[in-house]
Structures are given as structure tokens and as C-alpha cells.
Amino acid sequence: MAPKVNCNPVKLASIVTYLQNSRTAHSIKDLEKVLPQVASINGMQVKDYLQSLSDENKINVEKIGSGNWYWSFASQDKKTREQALSDARVTHEKANAINYDLKQKIAEAQAQRADEEDMLDSCGESREELNVTKHDLETETKRLQNELAAYSDVDPTELEQKRKQIEAMKRQSEEYTDHIYAMDGWFKEMLNGDGEALTALRMNFFADEYDEEAGSLREVS
Numbered sequence: 438m439a440p441k442v443n444c445n446p447v448k449l450a451s452i453v454t455y456l457q458n459s460r461t462a463h464s465i466k467d468l469e470k471v472l473p474q475v476a477s478i479n480g481m482q483v484k485d486y487l488q489s490l491s492d493e494n495k496i497n498v499e500k501i502g503s504g505n506w507y508w509s510f511a512s513q514d515k516k517t518r519e520q521a522l523s524d525a526r527v528t529h530e531k532a533n534a535i536n537y538d539l540k541q542k543i544a545e546a547q548a549q550r551a552d553e554e555d556m557l558d559s560c561g562e563s564r565e566e567l568n569v570t571k572h573d574l575e576t577e578t579k580r581l582q583n584e585l586a587a588y589s590d591v592d593p594t595e596l597e598q599k600r601k602q603i604e605a606m607k608r609q610s611e612e613y614t615d616h617i618y619a620m621d622g623w624f625k626e627m628l629n630g631d632g633e634a635l636t637a638l639r640m641n642f643f644a645d646e647y648d649e650e651a652g653s654l655r656e657v658s
Contacts, residue, residue: 444489448476452486453495453509462508539585546578
């Protein structure tokens with residue numbers, strides 16, 4: 438369901454940061470009390486902002502008992518950032534190929550224009566026709582140069598920056614491991630030690646990060 442209000446990106450980010458820093462799951466009632474102060478939003482907008490974040494997979498939501506619970510772990514951003522890095526690499530490679538092709542075309546157009554200028558000096562009887570060709574070549578050269586300029590913003594250092602961001606997120610996810618196990622303890626307490634229900638809840642919350650055979654979370658790779 439789409440949110441009923443246009444959500445401010447800065448306020449959305451502040452909500453995600455709050456959930457990650459809190460290191461716990463929150464009921465909707467708790468969030469309706471605290472998020473207006475955290476994100477400077479109206480209390481009536483809390484559900485819309487949470488829905489928007491859920492739609493974008495920025496936070497997790499699960500119905501437990503009679504109400505929804507919300508949480509977000511920084512480690513969840515790892516796969517998203519890795520995909521962004523992969524996409525950036527593909528874009529960078531395509532841009533390099535296009536840049537090379539455009540430079541070749543510009544060089545060919547400039548060489549042809551130089552040849553035509555030589556012909557203008559030696560073939561007076563076709564001067565008018567060659568002038569038209571010269572103009573067309575200059576126009577094409579300018580078009581290719583403008584197209585090449587459109588790819589000038591592809592910064593090779595951006596790939597390195599994204600790599601560093603992923604490394605930082607990996608370190609941060611490792612720091613949150615203790616919180617995840619603390620939350621697991623909360624699950625045990627909530628379910629009064631019901632082993633089957635606890636395993637089902639772990640698999641539901643942690644998805645493929647949970648090793649059912651080992652009965653614990655998988656190591657961060």
C-alpha cells in the first residue's frame with residue numbers, strides 16, 4: 438500500500454538511523470510515541486513513513502501477536518551496497534567503451550574534415566559542394582564532442598569510495614552481532630523456551646542469515 442503523504446527523504450533516513458541505533462524491535466505504539474520527536478513528523482504520519490520505508494526494504498516489519506513490530510539492522514545494507522558497487526562497475530565499463538568509441542569517431546571526423554579542407558584548396562570547381570560537406574562534418578564533430586562530455590562525470594574514484602563504504606558496513610555489521618544475539622535472547626524469553634516456535638521465528642526474522650542445522654546465525658563473509 439502506497440503511503441498517503443510525500444515522505445521527506447531526510448526524515449526517512451533519520452527514522453532508519455534511529456531504528457538501527459536502538460538495536461531492538463519496536464511496536465507500532467512505541468514508534469507512534471517516539472518518531473514524531475526523532476524525525477520531526479506529525480504523529481498521524483508515522484504509519485505512512487514506516488510504510489514507505491517498508492516498501493523500499495529499508496526496514497523490516499512483522500506481525501507478532503496483535504500488532505506490527507519494526508526493526509532494522511545495519512548489516513542488512515551490506516547486500517544492497519554490494520549490488521550498487523556491481524552496478525557501478527558495469528556502468529563504468531560501459532562508459533569507458535562509449536568514451537573510446539566516441540573519441541575514435543571524433544578523430545575520424547576531424548581527419549576527414551582536414552582532407553576536405555585540402556580538397557577545397559585544390560579543387561576549385563567543387564568548392565561549394567565541399568563547403569557543405571565541411572559544415573556537416575563540423576556539426577557531427579560538435580555533436581560527438583557533446584555526447585562525449587555527457588560521460589565526463591563518470592568518476593573512477595567512485596568505485597573505490599563504494600568499496601570503502603562496503604568495508605565500513607561489514608565492520609559495523611560485526612559490531613552489531615552482540616545486539617542480534619541479545620535480540621535472540623529476547624525471542625527466547627517471549628516464547629517461554631518453546632524450541633520449535635523459536636526456530637520458526639529465527640528463520641522468519643533472519644531468513645538466509647540463519648543456519649538451521651547449526652542453530653545459529655551464519656558468519657559474516
